[in-house]
Every structure is written in structure tokens, then in C-alpha cells.
Amino acid sequence: MKDIQTNEREKAILVGCQLPHVDDERFSYSMEELKSLTKTANGEVIMTLTQKREKIHSATYIGKGKVEELANLAKELEADVVIFNDELSPSQNRNLSKLLDARVIDRTQLILDIFAQRARSKEGKLQVELAQLEYLLPRLTGQGTALSRLGGGIGTRGPGETKLETDRRHIHRRIDEIKEQLKIIAEHRERYRERRKKNQVFQVALVGYTNAGKSTLFNRLTDADSFEENLLFATLDPLTKKLTLRGGYTVLLTDTVGFIQDLPTTLVAAFRSTLEEVKEADLILHVVDSSNPDYFNHEETVYELLDELKVTGIPIITVYNKQDIVHPNFVPSSKTESLMISAFREADLIRLRQMIEETVVKLMKPYYALIPSNEGKLLAQLKSDTILRELRYDEQTGMYECHGYILANHALNGQLKPYQK
Template identity: 55%
Template structure:
């Protein structure tokens, strides 16, 4: 049964009207993604949150009446609530109450498929719950099911602080083992010197569709927030035939819960391993610029701000009117993921950007050196290859990664 949901938000002086509206629309999308139906919303302008109930007493009464009139099953607040606020709201409202962080955690719990993803979600849920345990008896007893209670981190009333702490320690150990495995996989990738592009961007910007179009691999695509949770790596071929790896990553969002950033750090660190980032932007979104700033800020926090970036303004087909792109010193391209011509143009931009970070070489290799020839063809980006008139060798021009082991072979034949 679809839960009937009322969303509640406060606009404070430091949040502009447009940004606040985006956050409220985003909250409604989160509810939809979690499987709920928004039946009403309550908004209040305040200088700061009420320390006791987040909203003022008048709005609380309005919310109580709305919950009864609209027969709501759930109330979702657009900010992270303190334990005291939840307790006081719970005393006045006979409806389940959760906040923005909880609904994001709930969606993550529903979307986690890999062992690592499930461990990370449970850890994030417990990190969120632990400081809020005291005095939540009545509230916890109401969490009988539905949105906000799903996933491995579902907690019963009798769960005590020591049990949670012990479980968190156990999860951290499991996560460490998974991280070690991921690190060995990364080392193998570095050893093979495979070039890696990472798709980053705001949630629902179209990263998974783009991965599918660039690589030809089937991926989960849906017009929902956080459609991709577990990182996915696929191989793609650039116009020259040079093969690269493409990694899809979890979408970013305004006010991404700190517990999630902490728990998902190993997954997010996939971004830091990339040679080049493809920052995918939903150009049709009215707050595209704000979303870009959110992604840039999170990349900065992850220490990935020095990696070369290609900004991919996506969803051109949904764009009404002209969009003023920020092209200041950046590689940018405006595309529709559903246009084969645009996908080819993007691959050309990817190849051009990659070449800027490679070394040019020119060589002649005898046909008798078949093994070396095959190695050079496999591990370098070849621009031109010609068989000599005498048929005794190949003249090759191309580009190679500066630190790739194949440089040793190339130098034997360079001229």
C-alpha cells in the first residue's frame, strides 16, 4: 500500500526562494522514489528552527489538523531533526515522523545490492540512530514498517546502545576487508595502466544512461533519484579504437547526510582513482548551476578537485530555450544521451582531453617484430599507421601514457 505523505520545510534567511523551492521539490521526488505519495505540504518562513519542534506552535497545530484531514501515514521534514525535536513532535502527532536524512538512507537501503553497499547503508543507518536513541521509545515503537524502516539497519525498540555500538564495530571490520579487496582491484587496474573515466554528477543527471550509451553495457536506468548506488565499471572504445574504463558512481545531492559520506567513502573514493572525470549535468533542470556547485563542493571534500574534468551538459532534448554554459577554462559539451551523433562527439572530446595528458610518439617498427607491434597497438592511442612501400615495417604515430610500461618498447623504435 502506498503511504500518504506530508512534507514539511522551513525557509531560513540564508536560503533563497529558488533554492528552497528546489529542496522542497527534491524532497517530494525523494518521497516518490521511496514509494510514497505526497498528499500535502507545510512551509514556514523562520529566522531559525524552533529548538523544540523545528516549526512554530501555530504551524504545528496546522500540521496536526492536516495530518488528520489528509489521513497521512507519514510526515517527512526537509532538515535533519534532533532527538529532542523528534520526541516533541512525536508527542503531538499520532503519525510516523522522519527527516530528509532518514528518507535518503531508506532509499539507499532499498537500492543496495552488493555486499559492500549493504554494509555501508547499515553502518550509515546505525551512525544516524545512535545519538538519537535516548527517549525515543514511543517513536521507535511506531516504526512498524514502510518508508524509513527498510533495509539491514531496521531497529527494534529493544535494541540498546551497546548492541548498536558492537554491531557498528563489526560492520567497520567487514567494510575494511571489502576495502582491502577493492584496493587490490585498483592496484591491478593501475598495474595494467588502464585509463579510467569516472561519471560524476547530481542524482538523476543521466549518468547511468550515458554509461550504457558509451559502453553498450546494460545498466539500471530509471527516472528516480539514486537509481545507481553500487559503482559499476565498464569498458568503452574511443574513436581511435583505444579502450578505456568507465565507472558510474552514486549521484550527489544537496545536503548529502554526513553519515552517508562517511560510510560510502570507499565507494566515493573510486572517483579519486579516475584519470579524467565526466561531470554530467542535467542542463534542463532550472537549478542546474546550483547542482553543479554541490558536486564541485563534494569533489573538493573528497580531494578529487585536481583531476581533469569534462563537463557534459546532458538532456539537451529536454531543454527549453538557450542555456548559458560555463565554459571558463573547461572542456564542455552539450548533448542528448539518446543521440548517436552526440555520443560520438562526446567520445571525440574524451579522446582529445586524454591526448592532452599523454606523450606523442613517432616510430618505425619492422614487421618481424610482431609481438612488440601488437603491444604498441593494444596499449597506445594510435593516430596513424602505415605499411611502408617496401612492406618491411610500419610507420606509426600516436600517444601514450607518460608512465606506461609500453614506453620502454616504444623507445626502441622511435625516430
């Protein structure tokens, strides 16, 4: 099966192998996702080549005849890169590189390449370089000439091929250096998280499949300017901003990198800093693209990765986004509390803020307190650090009667003089 398209930029041929346990719809969507990843990496798909097999060919991924067909097509169409829809073993990569007159990369390397483009913070760049080095290290044997001819393009961004060609000891030293730097950064991040916990700041994390609309939602809720675009992995580095709920209560909202199917462990490590923010959250907003035909599998992928990360016991609200372009076959399937919205509708954002507030209240305890009229600072703190539902001034006593909700171990608890309602 072939799908030919015209192209002006770096030309890419996609290759997929469908095994018996993968149905046609699932396989088709996986190849479409690979096409989207290629677009995100600044490539243009000129052809898609697929094959059905009982099992992956141990030496060349696809069968001998298909490899010959692929070699002719790559030469005829002057392809720059051939991208395989699975992680190739080092030997498969070497064999295919010898047979094809084009760069050979796999799905993992493509995603790593996108990460290299998207990383902005020092930590993000270090994490990506570490993942690339650990991925490429076992694939260096016998690839000297192949690596020399790579030059630039998809699959070559990051640590640099000349650096990779030098020698293994240098690579191992660099890996150790990066791990040491990341350890120091992780310690700083941990201290920052401990300070937030000590200050009793309620933390909300946005998670979801890549391109579900998390950054758009993040920007609309916080008036931030996080990068948003219709591309996979538009966000890599975690970004945290204040979100003010009704009445003035402030929480911290963190935007995270999108999840994706078949994510190798090296890639999970590559955005560990983001995922640690999820583990520390008090509430998770799971954003799902309701316009995507594969939305159900996207949900399952996110839950599987959360399980792998041992993210348990944290309340989850499922936010079905893109209601304005919802898929005709969409049916909400979440087992958690859920809400259908469009991030571009203000009324929907108000409903979402209300649901967040209702969930926060369930995790707090009620308080009834008397505050002297000259305690302006304490009143201001009640508005920002608690959910203040009622504030009434009693002229006879000169006291404010306050009713609201507060986190059980918040420092303000000790300053509140209770009264009976």
C-alpha cells in the same frame, strides 16, 4: 501555504521551514526535490506544509501553532509519514513523534532509506547499514514505543527497528563489525586499483547531481545495462566498464552515485567506495542536467563535494546532458571544457568520445616506432593500449611505421624502437 493532492499509496506530508537567508525560488526548489525523493522512496505526497521563520524552533522545528495545524492535518488525511526538509535533532524528532499520529522522519533519514533500497553489492549494503546505525543511535533515547509502532514503510528500511531497540551495546558491536568488514573490502578494492594503475589503464569517472543522466550516458557509451530510471539515486553501487575510443584505445569508465545538496557526512561515507573511484580517475566527466531550472546550483554542489573529498588536479569535462529538453533559461556556466549533448543521440556520443580522446592525448607523449611485421601481438597492444594515429607498412624494410600517443610510464615504452619522422 498548502498543496493538496490525491494519493493511493503510503501517504506523506512534507514540511519545510524557510529561513531569511533562503530566497523563495531556492526554497521552492528544495521542497520539489524533497517531493522527488519521497517518490523515489515509494511514497506519495498528499500535502506540503511550509512556514517562514527567523530561525528553526529548537523544540519542534516549526512553531507551536504550525505543529497543531500539522497534527490535525495528519489525523484528518490519515497520513502515514511526515517528512521534514532538514535534519531534525534527536529532541525535535522525539517531541514531534509524541505530537503527531504518524511516523516522523527527516531529509537525511529519507535519503538513507533510498540508499537501503538501491544498494546491491555487499559493500553498498554494509555502508548503508553503518550510516543508518550511526544516524539512529543518538535518537533511540525515549523512542521505544515510537519505534515499536513503526512497522514498515518509508524511513524504516535497513537494519530493522527491533534490532535497534535491543540495546546500545549490541548496536556498537554491530557498528564495529561493519567497520571491520568494510576495512577488508576497502583493502581488496585498493589492491584492485593498484593493479589497474600498474597495468596503465586510463580511468574515467562520471560524476554529477543525482538524476543528471549519468547511468543513461554510461549505458550508451559502454553498451552496459546499468539501472537507469527517472528517479533520484537510481545508481548507488559503482559500476565500471570498458569504453573503446576511435582506433581501438580502451579506457575504463565508472558510473557513480549522484550528489545532492545538504548531504550529511554520514551519507558521504555511505558511498565512499564510489567516491574513491573518482579520486583515482585520470579524467572526470561532470554530467549536468541542462533541463533542470536549478542546474547552476547542481554544478556548484558537485564542485563543493569534490573539494571536500580533496579531488584536485584531475582534468574535468562538463557534459551538459538532455539537450533535447533543455531549459529555456539555460546558459552554459562551466569553467572547464564543456559539451552540450543528448545521451540518446549517436552523433553527440561520437563528439563526446572525440573530446575524451583529445583530452587523453594531452596527458600522453607522442611516439614514433618501428615494429617488425612478425610482431602481431605488439601491434595489437599498440591499438588497445595507446592511441594509434598512423600505421604504415614499409615493404623495403618489412617494418611497420607507427605514430601515436602513449602514457609516459606505460610498460610498452620499453618495447618500442623509435625512428625519426
